[in-house]
Amino acid sequence: MKIGNPFQRNHFYRSSLDPKYLKVIANDTVGLLEGRLTEELLQENRSFRSYTQLYACEFPAASEIDEKGWSYLLSEDDLKKALARDVEPYGKPQLGVDIARGGRNYNVIVLRRANTAKVLHRWWDDDLMAVVGKIAEEMKNHNVADSDVWIDDTGVGGGVTDRLTELGHKVNGLKVGSQAVENKQYVNLRAELYAGKEGLANWLKREGHLEPSEFWEELLRVRYKHTSGSKVLLESKDDMRKRGEESPDVSDALSLTFSEKRSPKGFNPDVGGVAWEYFQ
Numbered sequence: 135m136k137i138g139n140p141f142q143r144n145h146f147y148r149s150s151l152d153p154k155y156l157k158v159i160a161n162d163t164v165g166l167l168e169g170r171l172t173e174e175l176l177q178e179n180r181s182f183r184s185y186t187q188l189y190a191c192e193f194p195a196a197s198e199i200d201e202k203g204w205s206y207l208l209s210e211d212d213l214k215k216a217l218a219r220d221v222e223p224y225g226k227p228q229l230g231v232d233i234a235r236g237g238r239n240y241n242v243i244v245l246r247r248a249n250t251a252k253v254l255h256r257w258w259d260d261d262l263m264a265v266v267g268k269i270a271e272e273m274k275n276h277n278v279a280d281s282d283v284w285i286d287d288t289g290v291g292g293g294v295t296d297r298l299t300e301l302g303h304k305v306n307g308l309k310v311g312s313q314a315v316e317n318k319q320y321v322n323l324r325a326e327l328y329a330g331k332e333g334l335a336n337w338l339k340r341e342g343h344l345e346p347s348e349f350w351e352e353l354l355r356v357r358y359k360h361t362s363g364s365k366v367l368l369e370s371k372d373d374m375r376k377r378g379e380e381s382p383d384v385s386d387a388l389s390l391t392f393s394e395k396r397s398p399k400g401f402n403p404d405v406g407g408v409a410w411e412y413f414q
Contacts, residue, residue: 140193141184141360142203147193161191181339183207183329184366203359204369207328207335213353219343223250228282230390231269232383233291234258241265242387243272251388252345262290266297273303280304284390308393310386321367327389329358329366334389352382 136155138146149155165171171189179185186192199205225248232242243254254272259265273283280303285295287307295307310324320326328334344350357369371381 140187159191162189204357207356207358208353216338216342216344221249221343223247227276227278228391229278230387231285232387235289239381240383242383244387246391249341250343253347262293284393321365325366325368327392333392349384352385355379355382
């Protein structure tokens with residue numbers, strides 16, 4: 135007997151084609167007929183990347199997934215639609231900041247409102263104090279509150295957060311490798327910020343407009359897969375480099391702006407950083 139979701143074209147997929155197996159498929163149609171699901175629930179979830187697997191119970195096409203189970207989070211069509219949307223910006227401004235960690239990485243500042251996003255800066259500079267100055271300048275230029283600035287606190291990013299705090303800016307520093315809020319669904323916070331229900335990918339598909347920039351193509355490099363425990367895992371930057379891809383610094387900066395449901399709880403000496411609490 136084999137029970138599972140059709141995430142990968144693996145042994146489970148091959149068994150689904152084997153006529154010796156009796157197949158019982160509990161998909162969205164069956165769920166509606168049996169009263170286990172509602173049309174409202176299905177409608178709410180149809181825009182999600184994994185709907186086809188989790189609700190329609192269909193295996194991904196061979197062209198959508200490689201032999202190791204990786205598939206791309208966003209398509210070229212998703213990106214084209216986001217660039218073409220004609221919307222009136224609304225909502226408070228937020229800044230997502232990804233800090234360069236040497237090599238070919240870049241410092242990036244992205245400005246996002248509820249339905250729009252813009253790349254403000256992408257540059258290389260290992261002078262962290264100069265980086266701090268540019269962040270503070272953009273906070274002032276766009277009237278961004280301290281609580282709406284999100285910085286990847288990993289590595290040298292911690293120095294940027296600390297210096298801004300010393301200057302009186304109580305910004306949010308977080309480590310994307312830390313535990314996700316929905317930790318039974320996502321391997322870490324980075325995966326949740328990208329692929330979560332209120333994360334980058336679903337925002338882009340649903341309503342997000344991207345102001346023109348050549349750097350948004352980075353969004354098309356990000357891949358994900360489901361682990362054996364059905365958790366969403368994003369491909370690491372190191373693994374991306376191994377297959378010849380540059381680090382997606384711009385898309386990472388954008389993803390940080392989806393952290394607003396998390397708020398600093400205080401210093402956690404066990405991890406040497408900020409502990410986070412999800413506001414229900």
